[in-house]
Amino acid sequence: MSQLRGDYKSVWNSLAGTKRDAYLHVSGHTDEEKFHDDGEDTAEILRETVGIRRDDVVLEIGCGVGRVGRVLAPFVKEWVGCDVSSNMLRLAGRRLLGIPNTRLQEISGYDLRPFADRTFDVVYTTVVFMHLEEWDRYTYVLEAFRVLKPGGRFYCDNVDLASPAGWRVFEESRRQFKPMERPAQISKCSTLPEIETYLKRAGFADVQVAGRLDFWVYGWGTKPVAG
Numbered sequence: 001m002s003q004l005r006g007d008y009k010s011v012w013n014s015l016a017g018t019k020r021d022a023y024l025h026v027s028g029h030t031d032e033e034k035f036h037d038d039g040e041d042t043a044e045i046l047r048e049t050v051g052i053r054r055d056d057v058v059l060e061i062g063c064g065v066g067r068v069g070r071v072l073a074p075f076v077k078e079w080v081g082c083d084v085s086s087n088m089l090r091l092a093g094r095r096l097l098g099i100p101n102t103r104l105q106e107i108s109g110y111d112l113r114p115f116a117d118r119t120f121d122v123v124y125t126t127v128v129f130m131h132l133e134e135w136d137r138y139t140y141v142l143e144a145f146r147v148l149k150p151g152g153r154f155y156c157d158n159v160d161l162a163s164p165a166g167w168r169v170f171e172e173s174r175r176q177f178k179p180m181e182r183p184a185q186i187s188k189c190s191t192l193p194e195i196e197t198y199l200k201r202a203g204f205a206d207v208q209v210a211g212r213l214d215f216w217v218y219g220w221g222t223k224p225v226a227g
């Protein structure tokens with residue numbers, strides 16, 4: 001193992017050295033049309049869970065090249081994407097060129113320090129938790145709570161270990177890599193109780209968790225108005 005999983009900045013800058021590599025590590029393919037369709041799918045999931053409104057100021061944690069932001073921005077007041085990787089953000093900047101209500105921010109990989117308390121209506125993170133240590137997943141849930149306005153909504157997802165396809169991900173990685181040869185960004189699954197615990201412990205109300213397509217676990221909740 002040449003890089004530490006928790007050294008997110010160095011790991012993800014090296015995975016996004018070229019546009020092709022960045023696309024592959026974001027979604028497993030490089031086709032722009034499919035990339036756009038995938039973004040539409042994620043936007044639809046956000047509509048079904050936290051809801052998307054015209055006057056929402058939205059933050060995506062780990063926005064990559066703006067796969068979702070490009071689709072979502074026309075439907076909200078402002079979309080802000082943050083990511084640990086400056087290489088991802090450079091590519092995101094190109095993809096979002098000409099979409100005026102978007103903004104990008106580099107972050108440390110461990111917190112949302114550039115953002116003030118009570119700034120956003122919606123915070124979401126998708127296809128990111130699988131690459132993080134559990135503690136760092138929870139820290140982002142806590143940070144999302146901090147930067148959300150009272151009444152603001154949070155969404156996160158991961159591969160569901162208990163689903164058939166999630167178990168395949170787990171087993172394939174176990175068999176494919178020797179312990180010292182595991183890639184730093186290797187996907188690690190979650191379970192519904194794990195995600196539910198993070199949201200409840202962080203203080204979210206109306207917490208819901210769901211499995212989907214025999215692969216994903218989704219969790220979402222609301223910051224209490226008195227929080």
Ligand SMILES: C[S@@+](CC[C@H](N)C(=O)[O-])C[C@H]1O[C@@H](n2cnc3c(N)ncnc32)[C@H](O)[C@@H]1O
Binds near residue numbers: 136
């Ligand atoms: C698989 S990509 C998903 C990108 C985007 N969410 C999407 O669905 O298109 C994972 C993203 O998480 C970012 N990332 C990895 N570790 C991070 C961390 N600790 N903090 C913030 N972003 C991180 C990577 O740079 C990368 O852009």
